[in-house]
Amino acid sequence: MLPVWLDLAGWRELLALVAFVSGQGAFPAPLKPEEEAELLARWRQGDRQAAHTLAERNLRLVAHIARKFESTGEDQDDLISIGTLGLVKAIDTFDPEHNTRLATYAARCIENEILMYLRSRRNSRQEVVLSEPIGADREGNEVTLMDVLGTDGTEVYDQVEGRVEREQLREKLGSLTRRERLVLELRYGLGDGVERTQREIARLLGVSRSYVSRIEKRALLKLAQVLGA
Known part of the structure; x- marks a missing residue:
């Protein structure tokens, strides 16, 4: 929600300025x-x-903070726009009586706004991926990633709770190719507990993100078939 001093027209004007100066690489002086x-x-x-x-x-401060998140793979213009919203909120809530510069306070607001955006993006992507069909079981029923992983994508072992122990799951992973197994281990943190995005895995393996996506789907379908055997 925009503050009272910034109506929709003003917000569009501000974003237009952001787009212009981003392209020129010359933000207004602090x-x-x-x-x-x-x-x-x-x-x-x-x-x-x-x-x-x-x-x-x-706005220069927004661009500086947005660059800290380049490794996320998100579009920089999108991050700057989101960061600008954080800046607007900072101006709306800043209290000069706290004896701190606006930039110091705004930096925290900008970073928090971007972090919230990234978390929502990650959750949204996870929901879409988990509900995406990856094949069918022996009875012809549609199989989704959620069927394989369970409802909690952050805890991959939930998928076999009550049916298969952790070591047994690793035995099932043995039915995959080395690359399929590696992609699943990196994607869902099976080895080190750290989940990675397809884009991050693609950079690690030196391949395209779409190729990682195909490997992941193929591996999960194989795993679903093995677990259902």
């Missing part, structure tokens, strides 16, 4: 302490344009 203090004072008196200026002159 504010000097005295400039920031003056704008904050005007903003506290209800000057909406002062709030807009505070946002525009802190």
Whole structure:
């Protein structure tokens, strides 16, 4: 939800500026302490344009923080847009009486906004992947990744609770090729407990993300058939 000082038109204008300066690589210069203090004072008196200026002159900070998340594989323009929303919220809730610079406070808000976005993206991708059909069982029933992994994608051993012990599952993994087994171990943290995205696995193996996706689906289908035997 946007603050009262930033209507939909103003938000679009701000995002247009973000897109323009991102392409040019030249963000507005940061504010000097005295400039920031003056704008904050005007903003506290209800000057909406002062709030807009505070946002525009802190866009460089948003871009700097967004670059810290390059390794996630997310589009940088998307991260900057999300970070800009965090900046807007920071301006709306900043209290100068706490004796800290706006940039210091905004940095935390920007980073938190991006982190929440990344978590929601990860959860959304997981839900889509888990419900995606990967084949059929011997009776012709559709098999999804959720059927193989259970409802909790972060705990892969839930899929065999009450039926197969952990060591038995590893024996079943022996029916896979070396690459299929490696992809599943990396994807679901079977070896080190660290789950990785398909994009991360692709970088590790030096292949495309779509190739990793095909290997994962094939491996999970094989595993589903073995577990159902």
